[in-house]
Amino acid sequence: MTLEAGRLTHLQRLEAEAIQIMREAAAESERPAMLYSIGKDSSCMLHLARKAFHPSKPPFPLVHVDTTWKFSEMYAFRDATAAEFGLDLIVHQNPECVERGINPFDHGSAMHTDMWKTEGLKQVIDKHRFDLCFGGARRDEEKSRAKERVFSVRSAQHQWDPKRQRPELWQLYNARRSNGETLRVFPISNWTELDVWQYIHLEQIPIVPLYFSAPRPVVDRDGTMIMVDDDRFPLHDGEVPEKKSVRFRTLGCYPLSGAIESDADTLTGIIQEMLLATTSERQGRIIDFDGAGSMEKKKQEGYF
């Protein structure tokens, strides 16, 4: 992005802020890590990290808390990305889930998410003794996130206590920790959905192809189109997946990610569709449907 007459555009200000946050967090922690979920926000975060420490590499590994149920295209994209930029990639799968074969079909979305993601995240932080993890959460995503700090303190038990969050003034972030506390740091807190897309567009940041429309095999489950990504998908008797031109607005576990019918197969097409859409981003995520305030509850339990 180039400067125009010495005045910063909103994206330049947001980028500079995110870079400042990343450098501050890395400088004040001993074992930082970047949580990497393979989605577009992760792509954006990784790009920012490469900018923040250039010409050095980002001084932390990428950590993927895996569920084994992501889209196969996501795994391919993840491995190719880490290899291309020469970054350390740590993949963690909750061994208890592996052993018990936890999946969204037999155990439900709530338990699946809690065991693989919430518990898995705690395990990987404890295992590698990470004292600070970057995350790509944004304040515009959900009401309870509007008050989240950029540097968010978690207790040694990974709990988020809304009353114990520290005031953040100016560009001064308190990254200090006591007795086993860890930090979650959100460099793109002040970005919106549109900002992220526009930044990806301007900076030509690679994203998983699932965001673009293509013919994909889907079935209808309670009014939501779910893609049949592999043969673990339990089809009903006589059910045949239908090929439809679909894409995904958010990416997670394939059985929990609703597809939308679309012809948008370019980045500007996606942005155009998003701008003209009138439903908010997280609606495609099934975990939010457990009732009002459910994200807040998940946060207190340690979910990102």
Next chain:
Amino acid sequence: MAHASDLIASDIDEYLTSHQYKSLLRFITCGSVDDGKSTLIGRLLYETHLVFEDHLAQLEADSAKVGTQGTDLDFALLLDGLTAEREQGITIDVAYRFFSTERRKFIVADTPGHEQYTRNMVTGASTADAAVLMVDARKGVLTQTRRHSYLVSLLGIKHVVVAINKMDLVDYSHEIYDAICAEYLDFAGRIGLEHVTFIPVSALKGDNITEPSGHTPWYHGPTLMGYLETVPVDDEAKTSPFRMPVQWVNRPNLDFRGFSGRVVGGMVRPGDSIRVLPAGTTSKIDRIVTFDGDLDEAVAGQSVTLTLADEIDASRGDLICAADAPAEVADQFEAHVVWMHEDEMLPGRPYLMKIGTRTVGVTIANPKYRVDVNNLDHLAAHTLELNEIGVCNISLDRAIPFDPYTTNRDTGGFVIIDKLTQNTVGAGLLHFALRRSHNIHWQDVRVDKSARAELNGQQPGVVWFTGLSGSGKSTIANIVEAKLHALGVRTYLLDGDNVRHGLNRDLGFTDADRVENIRRIAEVSALMVDAGIVVLVSFISPFRAERRLARDRVEDGEFIEVHVDTPLDVAEERDPKGLYAKARAGELTNFTGIDSPYEEPEAPEVHIDTTAMTAEQAAEAVIDTLRVRGMIG
């Protein structure tokens, strides 16, 4: 979310290009509980089409259930985030909201208007370019309006718009509007707010929010949105002298050494002369390195990596400045301090201070005065409690570069961090360096500690006895001193009761006085250690932080903490001075263990359980430890 939806549909590339050059405005809204602040922000989100269909559906459901607007949409419900707050119907923290128009992206800090939440408003104001102050047209300028205005002015927000709300409820009266403007201007002049704009609005009905209202034909100024879209964004930062705190030294290989940071003042170009503070070394800018290639210049707000023409030493925490207009360097200041924690500020207690990218030790003196934020009166104060603001002298453990806050927010604003909990407990704004800070220098002494210790033929140190009143500290300390004396060790015993008759007779037993009591004893002990003496200190010293302070005043290995551990009921049973009886009878207040806390040591060098050993045995245990630690032969 369909602003300019025609263009989006017809030419998305053109739309994206036009939006690429939007600027960003951060503003805060402040007002009393019922001024309609949340309604206003909800209205702005609604008017800019940023309310999605599913949010809108939720809003309709919530409005019917808990809304306060009958069958109308209750816009305030769009904002209240946390469940508990939603149920109470109040916002209790700072929440950030986002919307954008064709010209600008906006970040709104929504801060509550309650009396106890100065903390939140100061937080929201610290990053704001502009402030929207809400005034209820029916109520006019209230105490809370004055308080918010004072905080806005204190935090240095230059652009203030007073939204006189609920005009629909006063029949859009021009007279009422004029009267409120006049009253407010009078007050604004007193606190130095310069650029104040007034707009008559109804957040609920939408008057003068995005479109000029037909109800106020007498008003010819901008709409609220029009104002927010055009108010200039911090151009001042670019005309001030160049400043960049070093965040991170970038060394990918032996051939590259860059200093990464965000420019917080002025601008910089390759070839510019710079000075690195506090060291004062000078060099020239070689390159401005970014991922997108080298830049010809960098301005305030940009994150860059600078390389210098000379190999000079600089590290995280240093401030790179324009050589011809460097920041000042000092270690004592006058500052505004805003206290943000439930535990009151304790003058004399060592805290940490983070300013720019540097963290240093700080102690805060007794406040010169506290500001009554409602009427700006100066009040006497010994401490600052949550949400209180005072002017204090502060003293750092080393010199730092700084600018006065009014010159540069980022090199003059700081936060205060508690050393034990690591929480942010306060914030401050530097005014100026104290003159004595420039004039007091360490006297260079020729006979030093090791020379004196050698002459004494011993290792100096502090043996610090802590425990409840009546635990047996003084008894044990006396025996230890007798034994050391017999061994030919030069000692001195500082006893709480005795010192309080002399050096500390001006101090009482409040938490603040207890901190000062121990601070003085720690200083005296450190001087005696410097003199080559083994100091025995027998003080209740109930707080960990102050024992830590005493420990930090001497070198590693010179401090032996002895916890004389006697259960409260045993100490109370002994009650050698009859003090517990008095405390229980209410004749003594702030008595440790009764109505004042005792924080047990976490890792004392010696732990003495007085219910399991005699004073003589305890003294032997201390002597043994001194031997093991090499303090005595």
